[in-house]
Amino acid sequence: MASVGDVRPDSKTGRNILGVPILVIGVAIAVVPRLVYQAFESMDGMVMQCYATANAEIAVGAAIVIFGGLYFFAKSATLRLTASLLALLSAVFALLFPTALTGLCGDAHMACHTLTLPMLIASSSLIILFSLIGAALSVRTLLRATRERRASGL
Numbered sequence: 001m002a003s004v005g006d007v008r009p010d011s012k013t014g015r016n017i018l019g020v021p022i023l024v025i026g027v028a029i030a031v032v033p034r035l036v037y038q039a040f041e042s043m044d045g046m047v048m049q050c051y052a053t054a055n056a057e058i059a060v061g062a063a064i065v066i067f068g069g070l071y072f073f074a075k076s077a078t079l080r081l082t083a084s085l086l087a088l089l090s091a092v093f094a095l096l097f098p099t100a101l102t103g104l105c106g107d108a109h110m111a112c113h114t115l116t117l118p119m120l121i122a123s124s125s126l127i128i129l130f131s132l133i134g135a136a137l138s139v140r141t142l143l144r145a146t147r148e149r150r151a152s153g154l
Helices: 012-036 049-073 077-101 111-151
Strands: none
Touching: 012 049, 012 077, 012 111, 049 077, 049 111, 077 111
């Protein structure tokens, strides 16, 4: 008999629907600020804050990709719940780096403000949404398995 944490998901489709966007958006968070919008290390001798933010987003985006892959391939609801919560936490950090922690350049007309910041806010928000849905589905699966175990007298 399997334990509660080893409950199989209802369908692989649910994992695919939530795991794939988390993976794709995680890649975008890691790659876009540095490669697409090309955050510069320095300009006119000044170190750019967007460069530090882009470096941080590489790490956070990589973590989101790992947690999205873990969610996608996880067979237990407990592991999917853990992956969802870790992706959620990583998305919060992806949102906080440009807005509160490292910040962006001082000029509001630069690409880091006009292009990168809206992309990071939208991407982080989507990851948070998908992670919350994944966590809710995992909790529902765990609760259902617990009820079934109690009903069967185990």
